[in-house]
Each structure stands twice: as C-alpha cells, then as structure tokens.
Amino acid sequence: MHDDRKAAEERVARFLAERVRPAVYSERIAMDVSPLQVGDTWGSPWSTTRFEVAGRIPAQWSGRVEAVFDLGFDLTRGPGGQAEALVLDLDGNPLQGLHPYHRSLPVSGPEVRLVVEAAANPPIVASAGRGTHFGSPDTAGDEHLYVLRQADLALRDEDAWHLMLDVEVLASLMRTLPPESPRRHHILRVLDNCVDLPFAEARGLTAGLLSRKAHDSEHTVVAVGHAHIDSAWLWPIRETIRKCTRTFTTVLALAEEYPELVFACSSAQQHAWIKEHQPAVHDRIRQAVKAGNWVPVGGMWVEADANLPGGESLARQLVHGARFFLDEFGVGPDGVWLPDSFGYTAAYPQLARLAGAEWFLTQKLSWNETNRLPHHTFWWEGIDGTRIFTHFPPVDTYNAELTGEELAHAVATYAEKGIGTMSLAPFGFGDGGGGPTREMLEKARRLRDLEGSPKVRIAAPSDFFREARAELPDAPVWRGELYLETHRGTYTSQARTKRGNRRSEALLRHAELWAASAAVRLGTPYPYEELDSLWKRVLLHQFHDILPGSSIAWVHREAEAAYTEIHSGLSDLISASAGDGESLLNAAPVERREVVIVNEPPPVAGQRLSGGRHAAFGRAPALGVGGFLEFNAHPVRATGAFVLDNGLITVHIDADGLVRSVRDHATGREAIAPGAAGNLLQLHPDDPVKWSAWNLDASYRRHRRDLDAAVSVELVDDGPLLAAVRVERRTERSVIVQHLRLAAGSRLLEVDTDVDWQERDTVLKAAWPLDVLAAEITAEIQFGHVKRPTHENTSWDAARFEAWAHRFVHVGEHGWGVALITDSTYGYDVSSDGRSTTVRLSLLRAPRSPDPVADQGRHRFRYGLRPAADIGDAITAGYTFSLPLQPASDRLLGKPLVSVDNPAVIVEAVKLADDRSGAVIVRLYESRGGRARAVLTADFPVTSVSETDLLERPLRPMASGRNAAALSLRPFQIVTLRLER
Ligand SMILES: [Zn+2]
Numbered sequence: 001m002h003d004d005r006k007a008a009e010e011r012v013a014r015f016l017a018e019r020v021r022p023a024v025y026s027e028r029i030a031m032d033v034s035p036l037q038v039g040d041t042w043g044s045p046w047s048t049t050r051f052e053v054a055g056r057i058p059a060q061w062s063g064r065v066e067a068v069f070d071l072g073f074d075l076t077r078g079p080g081g082q083a084e085a086l087v088l089d090l091d092g093n094p095l096q097g098l099h100p101y102h103r104s105l106p107v108s109g110p111e112v113r114l115v116v117e118a119a120a121n122p123p124i125v126a127s128a129g130r131g132t133h134f135g136s137p138d139t140a141g142d143e144h145l146y147v148l149r150q151a152d153l154a155l156r157d158e159d160a161w162h163l164m165l166d167v168e169v170l171a172s173l174m175r176t177l178p179p180e181s182p183r184r185h186h187i188l189r190v191l192d193n194c195v196d197l198p199f200a201e202a203r204g205l206t207a208g209l210l211s212r213k214a215h216d217s218e219h220t221v222v223a224v225g226h227a228h229i230d231s232a233w234l235w236p237i238r239e240t241i242r243k244c245t246r247t248f249t250t251v252l253a254l255a256e257e258y259p260e261l262v263f264a265c266s267s268a269q270q271h272a273w274i275k276e277h278q279p280a281v282h283d284r285i286r287q288a289v290k291a292g293n294w295v296p297v298g299g300m301w302v303e304a305d306a307n308l309p310g311g312e313s314l315a316r317q318l319v320h321g322a323r324f325f326l327d328e329f330g331v332g333p334d335g336v337w338l339p340d341s342f343g344y345t346a347a348y349p350q351l352a353r354l355a356g357a358e359w360f361l362t363q364k365l366s367w368n369e370t371n372r373l374p375h376h377t378f379w380w381e382g383i384d385g386t387r388i389f390t391h392f393p394p395v396d397t398y399n400a401e402l403t404g405e406e407l408a409h410a411v412a413t414y415a416e417k418g419i420g421t422m423s424l425a426p427f428g429f430g431d432g433g434g435g436p437t438r439e440m441l442e443k444a445r446r447l448r449d450l451e452g453s454p455k456v457r458i459a460a461p462s463d464f465f466r467e468a469r470a471e472l473p474d475a476p477v478w479r480g481e482l483y484l485e486t487h488r489g490t491y492t493s494q495a496r497t498k499r500g501n502r503r504s505e506a507l508l509r510h511a512e513l514w515a516a517s518a519a520v521r522l523g524t525p526y527p528y529e530e531l532d533s534l535w536k537r538v539l540l541h542q543f544h545d546i547l548p549g550s551s552i553a554w555v556h557r558e559a560e561a562a563y564t565e566i567h568s569g570l571s572d573l574i575s576a577s578a579g580d581g582e583s584l585l586n587a588a589p590v591e592r593r594e595v596v597i598v599n600e601p602p603p604v605a606g607q608r609l610s611g612g613r614h615a616a617f618g619r620a621p622a623l624g625v626g627g628f629l630e631f632n633a634h635p636v637r638a639t640g641a642f643v644l645d646n647g648l649i650t651v652h653i654d655a656d657g658l659v660r661s662v663r664d665h666a667t668g669r670e671a672i673a674p675g676a677a678g679n680l681l682q683l684h685p686d687d688p689v690k691w692s693a694w695n696l697d698a699s700y701r702r703h704r705r706d707l708d709a710a711v712s713v714e715l716v717d718d719g720p721l722l723a724a725v726r727v728e729r730r731t732e733r734s735v736i737v738q739h740l741r742l743a744a745g746s747r748l749l750e751v752d753t754d755v756d757w758q759e760r761d762t763v764l765k766a767a768w769p770l771d772v773l774a775a776e777i778t779a780e781i782q783f784g785h786v787k788r789p790t791h792e793n794t795s796w797d798a799a800r801f802e803a804w805a806h807r808f809v810h811v812g813e814h815g816w817g818v819a820l821i822t823d824s825t826y827g828y829d830v831s832s833d834g835r836s837t838t839v840r841l842s843l844l845r846a847p848r849s850p851d852p853v854a855d856q857g858r859h860r861f862r863y864g865l866r867p868a869a870d871i872g873d874a875i876t877a878g879y880t881f882s883l884p885l886q887p888a889s890d891r892l893l894g895k896p897l898v899s900v901d902n903p904a905v906i907v908e909a910v911k912l913a914d915d916r917s918g919a920v921i922v923r924l925y926e927s928r929g930g931r932a933r934a935v936l937t938a939d940f941p942v943t944s945v946s947e948t949d950l951l952e953r954p955l956r957p958m959a960s961g962r963n964a965a966a967l968s969l970r971p972f973q974i975v976t977l978r979l980e981r
Pocket of ligand 1: 228229230340431544
C-alpha cells in the first residue's frame with residue numbers, strides 16, 4: 001500500500017479546523033447589549049465594566065441554546081492576565097464565569113436577559129520582559145484594553161459538537177502512538193474516511209473507533225478537576241476574590257451537567273472569601289461537597305511558600321486550613337496539596353502528619369533545570385524520620401487539558417512503571433483560574449477505556465492516594481528536602497515583604513505568649529479574635545507568589561502596608577498584655593543576659609546613647625520576664641585602629657571597614673580566613689534569562705564587583721556597654737551604611753544595615769570567608785536544621801548553588817564553629833577552597849519583572865557573626881537575635897509560665913487553646929537532632945496534660961504530676977501539649 005499518511009493526517013486536521021469546529025453553532029443571532037455595543041472598546045486597566053445583554057430565542061430553534069461571548073479574548077496568552085467576567089441573572093445571582101476557554105453558558109428562553117460584570121485585567125507576561133507598567137494602578141494608564149467582539153445566542157449542533165470531540169480525542173491519541181502501531185493506522189484510515197461524510201454518519205465511524213477497549217495492563221490516570229488560583233500574582237488580592245467567584249460558579253454549573261465531575265479545591269482562605277462576599281455561592285459549594293463534586297483539599301489556609309514560612313507559621317497554615325474545612329464542610333482534609341510552591345522543606349512530612357494528612361502532592365519539581373526526581377510515587381521522609389505518602393504527577397502540569405499528548409507523556413515519564421499502575425492528573429485551566437471545561441469532561445468520558453490510551457478515571461485525590469498506596473506500600477523513599485532546581489531568586493526578591501513576614505512571626509510569638517501569661521496570671525481576657533485575624537493575615541501573605549516576591553508592584557506595596565498594620569496590631573496586643581515599663585520580656589526559649597537599649601533610663605545606671613536612648617544590662621529566664629542588672633561584665637573597648645574587644649572576642653576592622661579578624665579569647669581561634677576580609681559586600685549582575693523575580697541563574701557568579709572601599713569608617717563609642725564602627729559605602733547610585741556592633745557580654749558581632757538601594761538587575765551579597773574547613777554546613781529550617789554540601793560533587797550538589805536558611809547558617813569543624821545569624825535574610829551560598837569555607841548572605845536583589853521597581857529604595861536589616869558556636873549556640877543566637885528583650889511593665893513578674901529543663905528542647909509556642917476552654921497549649925521540639933529527655937514545668941496549677949495533634953485534638957494522655965510532665969523526644973520531634981488548668 002502506498003504511504004500517504006502525512007497527507008491524510010493533514011486532511012483530518014483541516015477537516016477539524018475548517019469544517020467541524022466552525023459548525024458547532026448552526027445558528028446565531030446577536031443579543032442587544034447596553035450600554036456597550038458589540039465592536040466597542042471597553043475596560044481601562046483594572047476597571048470593571050457592567051453591561052446587560054438581552055435576546056429572544058427563535059421559536060424554530062430546537063436543541064441546546066447557549067449565550068456565547070467574546071470579550072476580546074487572546075488565545076495566544078495564558079488565562080489570568082486578560083479579560084474575564086462574571087455572568088449574573090437580573091436578580092444579581094452569579095451564574096458562571098467567562099474566560100478565554102469558558103465563553104458560553106446554556107440558557108433557556110424564550111427571553112434571555114443577563115448581566116455581565118467584566119474585569120479588564122491587563123496583559124502581563126511575567127516570564128520575560130523588562131517589567132510592566134500595568135502592575136500598579138498608578139502607572140497602568142487608562143486606555144481601553146479590550147474590544148467586545150461577540151454577544152450572541154447560538155444553537156448548538158450536537159452532531160458537530162460531538163464529532164469535534166471524537167476527532168480531537170482520536171487524532172490526539174493517534175499522534176502519540178508509534179508510527180508502526182496498527183491502532184495508529186486504523187484511526188487514521190477511519191478519520192480520513194470521515195472527512196467526506198455528513199457529520200451524523202461520520203459519528204457512526206468514530207463510535208466504532210471509540211468502542212475499542214484499553215489493554216488490561218494500561219496505566220490509569222486518575223483525573224482530578226482543578227483550578228489553580230493564585231491568591232495574588234499578576235493581579236491584587238482584590239481580584240482573586242472575584243476570580244474565585246467566577247471559577248467556582250463555573251464549576252458548580254458544570255457539575256450539574258456532568259455529575260461525574262470531582263473538583264479539588266484548596267486554600268481555606270479562598271473559601272472564606274466566598275463565604276464573606278458570595279454567601280449563596282458558598283451554600284452551593286456546601287451542597288456540592290455533600291454530593292461529592294467538590295472536594296476541599298490541602299488543608300492549608302493558602303497554598304503557602306514551603307521554604308520561607310517559619311515552623312509555627314506552617315503549623316498554623318495547616319491548622320487554620322483544616323479547621324475551616326471541618327467547620328464549614330464537616331470534612332477534614334486528609335492530604336497536603338501544593339502543586340506550585342517553589343521547593344518543599346524537610347520539616348513538612350512531620351507537620352503534615354501531625355495535622356492529620358496522610359498524603360502529599362506537588363507538581364512543581366518537574367520544573368527542575370538540572371536533575372530529575374527519580375520517583376513519582378514515593379514515601380517522603382523528613383528530618384525527624386516521619387514519612388508521608390507522596391505523589392508528583394508525571395503529567396508534569398497542574399493545568400492538564402486531558403490531551404492525548406499529555407496522557408502519553410504521563411505514561412512515558414511515570415517512574416514507578418512495573419511496580420505501580422496509576423498516576424494523578426489535575427485538569428482544568430489554572431494560575432488565573434478557569435477550571436475544567438465541558439470539552440475536558442467530554443474527553444474524559446471518551447478516554448475511560450480506549451484502546452491505545454491510558455484509562456482515564458475522574459476521582460478525588462483521596463481515592464487516588466488510597467489505591468496508589470495499596471498497590472505500592474513499599475514505594476521508594478526520598479529523604480530530606482525537595483529542593484526545586486529553579487526559582488532560587490525567590491529566597492531574596494522583595495526583601496521588605498520578607499522582612500515583614502519574619503517580624504510578624506516574631507511579634508505573633510510575643511503576642512500569644514504574653515497574652516497567655518496575662519490570662520493565666522491576671523485573668524486578662526485572651527484576645528482570641530484579634531490573634532485569629534492577625535494570624536490569618538500573616539498566613540495569607542505567605543502565599544507562594546507573595547512571600548517569594550514574585551507578584552506585581554501592587555501586591556507588594558499592599559503587602560508592605562498590611563505588615564505595618566499587622567505589626568501595630570500585634571504591638572497593641574503585646575502592650576495590653578504586658579504593659580510598658582522597666583521590666584524585660586524574653587520571648588526566646590533561652591535564658592539570657594545581654595545589653596538592652598531602652599528609651600527611658602533603666603533603674604540602674606546605663607549608658608546614654610545618641611537620640612535619648614540608653615543601653616542597660618538585662619537578664620531574663622527563658623520565655624520569661626526579667627529585669628535590669630548592675631553591669632559587671634568586661635566592658636567593651638573600642639580603640640583607635642577600629643578594634644572592638646569585650647573580653648570574649650576581639651574584632652579588627654581595617655581602614656576600609658572590612659573585618660580582618662574575629663578572635664575568640666576562650667580558644668584563641670580566629671574566625672576569618674587568613675588574608676581574607678569578612679563582611680565583604682559584593683555586587684553581581686543578576687539578569688536571569690527568564691522569570692526575573694524568580695530566578696538567579698548560575699551564570700551570575702561569573703562577574704563580581706567587590707565594594708572594598710569605604711566612603712567613611714568611624715568609631716562610634718557608646719560607652720562601656722556598646723561599641724560600633726560605622727562604615728559607609730557607595731556605588732554610583734546606592735548608599736550602604738553599616739554599624740558593626742559589639743556589646744558587653746556577647747560573642748555576636750552584629751551588622752546593622754541601612755541601604756538606599758537603587759541598583760537594577762543586581763544581587764548584593766555579604767561574604768564571610770571563615771577559617772573553618774567543612775564539607776557541609778548546617779542551615780536552620782522549620783523545627784530543626786538540614787546539612788547541605790559546600791562542594792559540587794554531583795549534579796544535585798551543583799544545582800544547589802543558592803539555598804535558603806531561616807535564622808542561621810552554621811559552619812563547623814569538630815569542636816569549633818561559626819554561625820551567621822540573620823533577622824530577615826533567607827538566601828545564601830556557600831563554597832570551600834579546601835582550607836576555608838565562605839558563606840555569602842544574599843541581602844538584596846533588584847529584579848524587573850513582574851514588578852519593575854522591585855526592591856528599589858530603603859532597606860533596614862541586621863545579621864551577625866557568632867564565632868565559637870556549636871549548633872546549640874547557633875540555635876540560641878537565632879532566637880535571641882530575632883526576639884530582642886523588650887522593656888515592659890512588671891505586671892507579669894514571676895517565673896516563666898512554662899519552662900523546660902533541657903536546652904535541646906525548645907518551646908516554639910505558648911498560647912491558650914483555640915477551643916477557648918482556657919487550657920494552655922505548648923508546642924516544643926527537639927532542636928539539635930538527638931534524643932532528649934526533658935521535664936516541662938508549668939508555673940500554674942495543672943489538672944492534666946495530654947499530647948495533641950497540631951489542631952489541639954488529644955492524641956494521648958501524658959503522665960504528669962506537680963504541674964510537670966516528663967517528655968522523651970526523638971531527633972527533631974515536634975510535640976504539642978495541652979495543659980488543662
Ligand atoms: Zn501558583
């Protein structure tokens with residue numbers, strides 16, 4: 001037989017495009033539109049345009065009639081940054097969203113009258129380009145962005161519609177089959193015959209092809225309806241609320257037509273918005289949950305970044321998410337759904353399991369630029385050894401459309417072939433929302449059991465995980481973090497947003513601890529409502545495009561304003577609990593004696609500083625209240641050649657303001673590598689090929705400019721308690737002022753930085769070459785730490801050329817080490833030259849897209865060098881650095897509310913129980929990676945102690961007596977205790 005396959009394939013493609021698709025609507029009439037007309041432009045950026053449409057369905061039309069719209073959609077761009085709308089009835093009830101891929105809705109007549117609320121979301125491309133003026137209402141302009149092209153009533157030709165879907169499914173399957181496959185040839189011959197037949201007859205032929213059953217051993221794709229809706233990204237939070245209404249009503253309408261639809265919906269916050277703004281839609285969602293069409297998944301408040309939020313924040317993401325779903329829908333989510341976050345902390349398996357999750361789903365690792373994760377279905381093991389059953393869909397997208405190509409890709413890449421037979425595919429338009437379409441659901445029906453294709457079954461994620469786990473109980477194990485080998489700039493971009501988060505986390509800890517102390521000691525009412533609302537605002541801003549710094553200007557300016565309000569709200573709560581005065585609050589889990597700066601003179605003589613502040617020596621027990629001490633430590637001396645010495649360490653700073661030596665008196669060891677300079681600020685060009693705010697390309701390292709000359713270096717003599725060297729550096733545009741400060745009694749050299757940052761496409765690093773040889777460093781994560789290599793032995797090591805840490809990075813040899821402590825910096829890199837180890841903190845970036853003015857302007861942050869530190873010292877320094885002793889009144893004076901007798905066991909949170917029973921909740925963890933026994937003692941009468949999950953639901957009673965409970969923890973174990981009063 002002569003081979004004319006190519007011509008036949010082209011003929012089928014043309015038939016579909018030019019004859020079948022245009023015939024789907026056999027009749028159309030234009031509706032009346034007012035006040036707009038079809039052909040009019042509409043919509044200045046971010047504006048809302050409301051118009052009414054009206055039409056009469058002709059009596060002779062029989063069959064399904066749809067209202068069909070084209071708001072000026074652009075199919076060359078992804079959904080999200082373009083025209084969208086909500087269709088309402090005349091009573092204002094939302095019916096369905098309009099979207100580039102949801103242009104029609106079924107209507108009944110004869111009279112049809114609808115209201116369209118159209119949003120002119122401007123076209124923003126984040127992956128490339130030099131930033132957008134559309135990203136802020138101040139710069140977006142007021143030109144109309146869209147043309148209303150169509151508002152019709154149309155009669156659907158059922159034969160054409162179904163033939164279109166038949167041919168799309170079969171042609172798409174055909175293209176994925178090997179050229180020598182008989183099935184491929186058979187599909188082609190039959191489709192080629194269809195070209196010349198009336199649609200109804202052609203459907204007879206396609207029905208024959210579609211009736212062939214799949215092979216017994218075919219892979220099964222469990223298709224889960226989904227709409228990834230970023231809680232803010234290329235649009236502000238305000239628009240997300242409207243996006244949710246559009247997508248959710250579309251899904252609810254679709255479920256009525258296609259009862260097999262299962263729609264997995266994450267983010268309690270998005271449901272909470274709908275409950276507040278569209279209560280009727282929320283009620284319909286509750287019905288859909290009962291009917292099984294709507295499945296709340298993920299159990300988090302938002303789909304948060306999974307690297308940067310602190311330990312307690314991730315716990316609260318899970319608590320607030322799960323609690324909302326339980327309260328509103330009566331179902332607790334049983335898994336964590338995080339398709340799109342930029343890497344996953346090794347603390348996650350334990351946190352997820354403690355929140356009741358049995359499974360974990362992510363898709364993002366398919367974005368790795370270097371290595372491929374070897375598994376798709378596996379047990380993921382965290383730092384404490386907890387394992388959670390995890391799936392990474394081999395379809396490699398969370399916005400699948402159920403094409404033959406996608407399904408074949410899922411089968412081809414699925415790594416557990418031979419031992420497993422199933423994978424999950426989230427389908428539906430996402431990022432900007434949209435969700436599943438009728439076409440996808442029709443395709444799923446045709447793909448249920450089709451020769452040559454994997455079997456497609458629509459089901460809930462829980463069903464998939466239950467079956468996958470039953471077939472693969474001994475799935476492979478992945479130990480440690482799931483590092484994403486791209487988007488490394490998100491540890492640093494939009495530093496003010498990151499600082500706002502870190503400060504919020506510290507203040508929340510203060511606020512809960514002091515409010516609980518005041519409630520127990522003084523009977524002060526506990527501010528449940530205020531804390532709940534402040535926590536939720538902080539959790540919202542940990543969303544995976546806000547905290548990572550990858551949103552438009554509008555989002556980040558709003559985030560900065562939100563943090564100002566949050567900080568003031570928390571400060572008010574702290575004052576209300578603890579008062580103002582001359583005692584000291586210590587919210588850190590360690591006892592401390594240190595220099596404190598106060599605004600009013602303390603009871604003992606301190607040293608006057610500039611601006612009316614005073615330095616005094618303070619002491620306080622762990623999580624307790626203390627007072628000022630007479631100063632009896634070795635004073636800190638500053639001498640002419642910029643030498644700071646407090647009897648514990650001596651710091652030499654040269655005439656250029658560089659740290660030439662940090663010597664530890666106890667051991668005589670030097671922290672700075674021989675001949676090197678510490679705190680050397682370095683600029684690199686940082687203009688990634690794409691995804692400016694997200695990516696730090698490896699090539700950034702090729703060029704470097706050392707800021708090794710100072711404009712001025714001067715000694716700031718603050719008396720016997722504090723001494724500092726002020727160093728000012730400038731580039732052509734930016735000014736960096738740093739105070740390198742040493743306090744009496746402290747081994748920490750603090751660097752307090754004030755920057756006017758005016759660079760573009762530039763990253764600023766602070767380099768610390770350390771006289772320590774180390775093959776790996778220790779980086780703090782949530783509730784523990786991980787080790788990461790200083791070398792590039794393997795492609796996996798090399799790909800981690802930039803990583804993140806929370807409050808410290810520790811570099812140690814046996815018996816001696818150095819820690820770098822940060823108050824709001826996350827990104828760092830590390831390298832070794834075989835003699836010394838250099839840690840460089842990533843202080844600032846200046847990406848251009850999507851926010852063209854990202855990071856421009858003023859920044860204030862602190863970091864510090866702590867020589868002679870073991871891991872315990874690093875942990876302690878991390879806590880004390882971010883939780884300075886706070887002057888307060890003496891109303892809470894007394895012993896700490898709770899105390900633990902083992903320094904390895906750290907109290908992370910003290911609060912009253914969310915059930916408002918008055919019980920005290922204490923969350924603690926083993927911090928050093930070893931076994932620990934400890935006794936927790938409460939300074940109030942306790943009737944019983946139980947261990948609970950993160951949601952404060954009892955797991956088991958604890959043996960307790962005399963207001964104390966004995967604990968035995970495994971490495972990095974997190975324990976939540978409930979102390980009944
Ligand atoms: Zn996303």
